[in-house]
Amino acid sequence: MLTRIITGVVGIALAAFIIQTGGALFSAFALVLSLVAWLEYVRAFAHKGIRGAFVLGALGLVLLWGCAWLGNAEETMAVTTGIVLLILLESVLLHGRFSFEDAAVSVAGVLYFGYPFAHMVLLRFAGEGQTLMTPLGAFDFGCAMIWVMFIGTWASDTFAYFVGSAIGSHKLCPTISPNKTVEGFLGSLVGTTASVAGLGVFFGLPVLEMAGLGLALSVLATLGDLVESVAKRYTGIKDSGNIIPGHGGVWDRFDSVLFTAPAVYYFAVLVLMND
Template identity: 50%
Template sequence: MLGKRILTAVIGIPVAAYVINYGEWLFATAILILTLLAWHEFYTMLQNKNIKIYYILGFVLNIVIAGCAWIGNSQELIMVMFISTLLALVKIVTSGAEFTVTDAAFSLLGIFYIGVSFAHLILLRYTDNSQYISTSLGQLSAGAAYLWIAFIGTWASDTFAYFVGTYLGKHKLCPKISPGKTIEGALGGLLGSVIVIVLLGNLFKLSIIHSMIMGLLIGIVAPIGDLVESVIKRFTGVKDSGRILPGHGGILDRFDSILFVVPAIYYYIHAFVLK
């Protein structure tokens, strides 16, 4: 298992770095593929509870949502979300007892949780994309830098939380949801994300105040994203969301925290950094 995890990381990290830094159509396409794979995982998990996810609707609308993010038009995104809700409700009426209110509710949950959240990776990557930051590692577009803050901050939060929780953890954080997580680990993750983002922010020429706040934001939001997916997996009775990543589980297993962190960083950047 450890060998598979290491091999996946050795292959995946350089590929991810290239795709993020290159951007353009390659990045958007990669996010779309991840979105559709995550949607399929969500659909498969809910089958264990005999919940009939509106698969085709979600598949199509997730593509449209990613397209709206690529275009950068929030009004179109709002329209798609409204259409999603409308079509799911219409299907309740037209299908009789074959598609229930519960089915519609979980279908919409999946579209918003997966489609809209993944779309924020595209939105963040192309934020202030015409601006470039000169670093000791070369020039980087501002959007790529912001996305690296989200990814590396999440990695720091998870890593520090794991080691602090393993060696110092005594008090359970959410024992009914994730028995392994501790309050000490969560605090360690919070501290770790702040330290790492302050260092990274210095490289990207961000003010220390913004870096500290974003580090705190990541340290708070990342474990919430992790716990949300744990709730879904516990509800559906599965250990992993999928098996596509050897040693790591599924797409949702790897992106659970990112799906919360990226929107948080995106809205912070737009509210306080870009002026």
Template identity: 55%
Template sequence: MLTRIITGVVGMALAAFVIMQGDWLYAVCAILLSFAAWYEYVSAFEHVGKPLARLVGFVVISLFGTAAWLWGSAWLVAIATLAVLLVFAEAVFRHRRFAVDQVCFSLAGIFYVGFCFAHLILLRFAAQDVVLATPVGDMTLGCAFLWIMFLGTWSSDTFAYFAGSFFGSRRLCPEISPKKTVEGFLGGLVGTTAVVAALGGALGFSVPLMAFLGVLLACAATVGDLAESLIKRYAGVKDSGRFFPGHGGVLDRFDSVMFTAPFVYYFIQVVGLAGV
């Protein structure tokens, strides 16, 4: 428990510093985390005798991160196309040891890790020209919504845990995650909606609009958590790794964030907040 607490405190302090610094430090840290996540994903499938396109994954995921940082989101489609070509090329040249199901698992993982972490970068650098005055100082709109995404996601996990612990009785998805309950999900939904609405209101945004974002965040966070649990259950592993002492691997800690980051990024695009 002490190790878990120390890791949590140190991790949050480092995360806050990196987020606020932004620039190359944030982008490089996000790309390195995506490398760790891909390594964990590949290792999980190797555990069940399904070696994946490890090297191709590292190359493509690095390109996803670089594009999100320097070239823009339009490049993600081109890189996704490259990923398909490279993985199938590997299957052709290694057809005796690299079957079609491994192609599918490889592409799923490359897009799962690469796209999601790319959106963590895209969100941080969104609307750099829009600066908001916040209680903790001025920050760009992208940085502010990155914090809303993180705080909303953490709220979803926290409220769901306590609501499930005290009131949980009906299993939400017992085949994938036996401990998750309907009551826990509803608690997370209410808590996340309240937190995101309050944060948005404090920044001067429409409270109903931000409450709607909170609902989306809670749903996306839950699906993200269950998606990673599905992978671990298939692979027969308890944790994705040991990157964070006492907390498991990168996928264990970022499973929900990997789904909520794209939701928030496209939310601010669709509702026009990126142009305020």
């Protein structure tokens, strides 16, 4: 537990520095996270005898990240089409060594990690030139929304854990994640909604809309966690890796963010930036 706490504190401090710095540092960090998560994914499915297209997948992740950096939707579509077709073509060129199942799992992984981490980069650069005044000073709009995304996701996990540990008795998805409870999920709904609404007050954003975002983030964070749980049960692994002492792998730590990052981006673009 001590290792987990120390790692968590160091991780939050590092995340705060990277988020506040933004720019190339934040984007590069997002790319590294996506590549490490992809490696963990490929290793996980190797336990089932499924061979991931590691090199092509990594290339796809780099190109999707580059498209997010440039902010060009047409290039994103071109990259997605090209990488999907190339991975599928690999099942033809390497027939007997690389099956269609290998290709399908690889395509799923590239899209699963590539798009959410690309959305994280897009979110950090959203509303360039727009600042939000807070009691702690001015925040770039994109920086503020990254904090909303991370704090909302962390709040969902934290409230679910503590409420579930204290009063949880009804299993939410016992065949997928035995430790999750209905009570913990309800605690997450209330706690995350209140937390994100509080961030709305802090950043001077519309509180009612932010509360709605908090409610959505609670649901999405839970679903993101359950998706990884399904994958881990299928592949027979406990943790995706051990790169983060006491916390497992990057996939373990960012499974919920994979679902919440795109949601916050589109909320920012469609709701906040249209006001």
